[in-house]
Amino acid sequence: MKRFLIISNRLPVQIAISDDNIDVTPSVGGLATGMQSVSKSFKSSWIGWSGVEAQNLSSEQQKKVDNALAKENCIDVNLTEEEVELYYEGFSNKTIWPLFHYFSQFVEYEEDQWQAYKAVNQKFADVIAENMEGVDKIWVHDYHLLLLPQMIKERFPEVTIGFFLHIPFPSYEVFRILPWRNEIINGMLGADLLGFHTFDYERHFMSSVRRLLGYDIQINEISLPRRIVKVDNFPMGIDYDKFHDAAIASQKKSVRDKSEVRKELERYYLLYPETKFILSIDRLDYSKGLINRLEAFEYFLQEYPEYRDKVTLVLLAVPSRVGVEQYQQMKSEVDEIVGRVNGKYSSINRMPIWYFYRSLPFQNLVDLYNYCEIALITPIRDGMNLVAKEFIASKTDGRGVLILSEMAGASKEMSEALIINPNDKAQIAAAIQTAIEMPDEEQIERNTILQKRLKRYNVEKWANDFLNSLEKVKMSEEIYLAKKLTKIAQKSLVKDICGSDSRVFFLDYDGTLTGFKNNPGHAKPDEALYDLLDELDANPKNKVVLISGRDKDTFEKWFGHKPYTLIVEHGVWVRSPEKTWQMIEPLDDSWKESIRSSLEFYVDRTPGSFIEEKNYSLVWHYRKSDPELGVNRAIELKDELTSLVTNLNLEILEGNKVIEIKNRGINKGRAAQKLLHEFPAEKIVAIGDDWTDEFLFAEIPDSAITIKVGLAKTIAKYKVENVTEVRQLLKEFCC
Ligand SMILES: O=P(O)(O)OC[C@H]1O[C@H](O[C@H]2O[C@H](CO)[C@@H](O)[C@H](O)[C@H]2O)[C@H](O)[C@@H](O)[C@@H]1O
Numbered sequence: 001m002k003r004f005l006i007i008s009n010r011l012p013v014q015i016a017i018s019d020d021n022i023d024v025t026p027s028v029g030g031l032a033t034g035m036q037s038v039s040k041s042f043k044s045s046w047i048g049w050s051g052v053e054a055q056n057l058s059s060e061q062q063k064k065v066d067n068a069l070a071k072e073n074c075i076d077v078n079l080t081e082e083e084v085e086l087y088y089e090g091f092s093n094k095t096i097w098p099l100f101h102y103f104s105q106f107v108e109y110e111e112d113q114w115q116a117y118k119a120v121n122q123k124f125a126d127v128i129a130e131n132m133e134g135v136d137k138i139w140v141h142d143y144h145l146l147l148l149p150q151m152i153k154e155r156f157p158e159v160t161i162g163f164f165l166h167i168p169f170p171s172y173e174v175f176r177i178l179p180w181r182n183e184i185i186n187g188m189l190g191a192d193l194l195g196f197h198t199f200d201y202e203r204h205f206m207s208s209v210r211r212l213l214g215y216d217i218q219i220n221e222i223s224l225p226r227r228i229v230k231v232d233n234f235p236m237g238i239d240y241d242k243f244h245d246a247a248i249a250s251q252k253k254s255v256r257d258k259s260e261v262r263k264e265l266e267r268y269y270l271l272y273p274e275t276k277f278i279l280s281i282d283r284l285d286y287s288k289g290l291i292n293r294l295e296a297f298e299y300f301l302q303e304y305p306e307y308r309d310k311v312t313l314v315l316l317a318v319p320s321r322v323g324v325e326q327y328q329q330m331k332s333e334v335d336e337i338v339g340r341v342n343g344k345y346s347s348i349n350r351m352p353i354w355y356f357y358r359s360l361p362f363q364n365l366v367d368l369y370n371y372c373e374i375a376l377i378t379p380i381r382d383g384m385n386l387v388a389k390e391f392i393a394s395k396t397d398g399r400g401v402l403i404l405s406e407m408a409g410a411s412k413e414m415s416e417a418l419i420i421n422p423n424d425k426a427q428i429a430a431a432i433q434t435a436i437e438m439p440d441e442e443q444i445e446r447n448t449i450l451q452k453r454l455k456r457y458n459v460e461k462w463a464n465d466f467l468n469s470l471e472k473v474k475m476s477e478e479i480y481l482a483k484k485l486t487k488i489a490q491k492s493l494v495k496d497i498c499g500s501d502s503r504v505f506f507l508d509y510d511g512t513l514t515g516f517k518n519n520p521g522h523a524k525p526d527e528a529l530y531d532l533l534d535e536l537d538a539n540p541k542n543k544v545v546l547i548s549g550r551d552k553d554t555f556e557k558w559f560g561h562k563p564y565t566l567i568v569e570h571g572v573w574v575r576s577p578e579k580t581w582q583m584i585e586p587l588d589d590s591w592k593e594s595i596r597s598s599l600e601f602y603v604d605r606t607p608g609s610f611i612e613e614k615n616y617s618l619v620w621h622y623r624k625s626d627p628e629l630g631v632n633r634a635i636e637l638k639d640e641l642t643s644l645v646t647n648l649n650l651e652i653l654e655g656n657k658v659i660e661i662k663n664r665g666i667n668k669g670r671a672a673q674k675l676l677h678e679f680p681a682e683k684i685v686a687i688g689d690d691w692t693d694e695f696l697f698a699e700i701p702d703s704a705i706t707i708k709v710g711l712a713k714t715i716a717k718y719k720v721e722n723v724t725e726v727r728q729l730l731k732e733f734c735c
């Protein structure tokens with residue numbers, strides 16, 4: 001049976017060494033808690049860091065660590081103290097983490113941290129390489145390992161790679177700040193499937209790909225020169241039943257078996273039955289918005305004095321990344337505010353904030369979720385936030401109110417919560433009051449909907465969805481590659497062609513014989529191309545037909561002196577060798593003025609775009625424009641032209657970053673048919689890259705050898721990857 005590998009910086013268990021004892025404890029944080037449930041239900045090994053700095057270990061201890069991890073199906077990537085400092089605390093948590101959470105003021109740009117980041121990603125690739133036996137799929141997680149997909153793809157091109165980002169992907173305007181932005185995007189594009197929590201993160205990523213690398217994107221697929229990468233959003237779920245069942249079981253426990261937390265909460269409640277517990281749980285991280293939460297709570301106590309004796313904020317801050325300065329600073333700030341609020345609003349018996357700086361075992365956590373009436377979750381930015389989901393799952397009688405920041409990925413799926421802006425103290429305070437006063441029926445109504453969704457789209461479903469998509473990507477990749485011209489097929493084509501007595505070669509120009517340039521006028525034929533076409537044409541058995549959307553004057557300039565047949569403007573004009581240009585059929589151009597004014601309006605509003613005028617068509621080019629603006633404007637323009645073109649008997653042709661308006665019914669297929677009528681040939685070859693070439697493939701006889709350049713969908717029989725391969729093939733047809 002095939003194995004698959006899960007890769008993340010932090011393993012689901014953490015190792016602590018004291019004297020000769022090895023302590024294995026579950027890791028804290030959404031990735032580990034969520035994926036832990038997943039890894040148990042699949043046959044997989046998990047590769048990551050155990051939390052121990054390797055150079056402190058004797059070989060005896062390392063052996064013990066490895067054994068302890070092996071029991072959990074985990075494999076250790078040793079990190080040295082220096083690597084932890086530069087790669088984990090450094091580039092991961094001082095550069096990417098703050099930048100991707102929009103804290104650009106905290107971002108460090110240190111070359112040595114970047115170098116360490118690359119080296120550790122490579123180290124992960126090495127450990128993966130040692131464990132590849134029987135592996136056909138690898139699922140890489142999170143921002144520590146953004147370069148890893150490409151590193152694996154280079155070494156193991158056959159293996160299918162999925163990548164999931166657990167934190168936000170920022171808007172391009174923020175991402176572009178990073179000096180190493182291109183390397184990072186390219187690293188991620190080594191994956192076959194890229195997953196994000198929300199559609200917003202996905203579209204931010206796509207925008208960066210478009211702007212930085214200029215790749216073509218069709219809805220959620222990116223066409224790389226040799227591969228397709230699929231991008232989608234998969235909002236991570238939780239192990240719903242685990243929380244829900246544990247909460248039910250806990251309620252049934254006898255006093256003796258109850259957790260300390262539960263006993264404490266119950267005792268307090270007996271004394272002060274009017275108390276509402278407001279729960280706040282997260283890692284102590286500036287992205288989680290602890291400061292603004294505490295300030296909003298303080299504001300609430302100040303502005304709503306009637307509630308002072310009726311609320312207690314249970315604040316659980318889990319220690320995290322304590323080696324990073326901002327985290328240390330924040331700890332002091334939190335301590336200070338908690339002190340201030342408690343100092344100001346405590347009475348002899350009551351303290352408004354119960355503050356814990358530690359992590360709690362699962363059962364205590366569930367009891368907190370289950371017992372506290374309100375959860376106050378106010379991150380400034382958060383990839384997802386599983387705590388919000390766990391709180392709702394642990395509500396056994398449907399009561400409970402969730403106050404959730406609109407900046408958490410989870411808010412996209414949890415609109416039944418009270419959604420707040422984490423920077424708006426007054427709004428948060430008002431939400432606390434609403435939560436306290438919310439009637440039970442309303443709480444139950446909201447939570448029933450939330451619970452149903454969380455139970456259905458749980459973490460297992462999330463992982464299955466991701467892995468199924470990964471499987472499909474593999475399949476569609478196979479379909480894409482299915483038409484790829486193999487060496488064997490090529491040999492037999494060449495044999496076929498060379499054994500025949502007459503052949504016609506229909507060759508598209510841009511994207512087929514030459515690569516694209518920003519300015520179409522610069523995509524001139526080079527000497528090697530002239531030589532190749534001359535050689536092909538020299539054989540009297542061959543007829544070379546260049547068939548293009550280009551205008552007549554350009555082709556006259558470039559190929560007028562050559563003895564090839566030229567068909568231009570998608571089939572308006574033909575020029576046979578040693579003859580003059582002829583119109584294939586009579587056409588009208590009186591419509592141009594009315595269309596031109598529409599196009600000019602778009603040129604004015606779309607910097608970088610321009611109009612190309614041909615004899616019987618007008619073309620709006622947007623290759624040099626902002627890619628997203630260009631696509632949007634193209635949609636608008638098409639929309640605007642639709643009614644105009646029908647009345648004028650025109651049609652719109654959408655090509656590669658161009659929109660062309662021309663007389664209806666004129667296309668390369670029709671022109672090729674006419675030519676074949678005059679010059680029937682034993683063998684017909686047609687090569688093209690654009691979808692306008694699909695007309696050509698469709699209209700010529702079924703026996704023709706049709707070849708698409710690139711990976712896109714086609715009715716052609718074969719695909720080649722690029723201009724170089726086209727030229728190599730034509731060279732072989734010179735026989
Ligand atoms: O490993 P640490 O440095 O101790 O940090 C803990 C984890 O924090 C981050 O969690 C994120 O993943 C959650 C699940 O997808 C998501 O709900 C949350 O919004 C994210 O912040 C981090 O992404 C993990 O890699 C860390 O292990």
Ligand SMILES: O=c1ccn([C@@H]2O[C@H](COP(=O)(O)OP(=O)(O)O)[C@@H](O)[C@H]2O)c(=O)[nH]1
Nearest residue numbers: 028029030031033283318359360385386387
């Ligand atoms: O003492 C604690 C507090 C929290 N958690 C877990 O830590 C995770 C936090 O994930 P979240 O997505 O909310 O944020 P992250 O810390 O990953 O940014 C949740 O699954 C919690 O159950 C835990 O294991 N022990």
Ligand SMILES: [Mg+2]
Nearest residue numbers: 508510511690
């Ligand atoms: Mg072309």
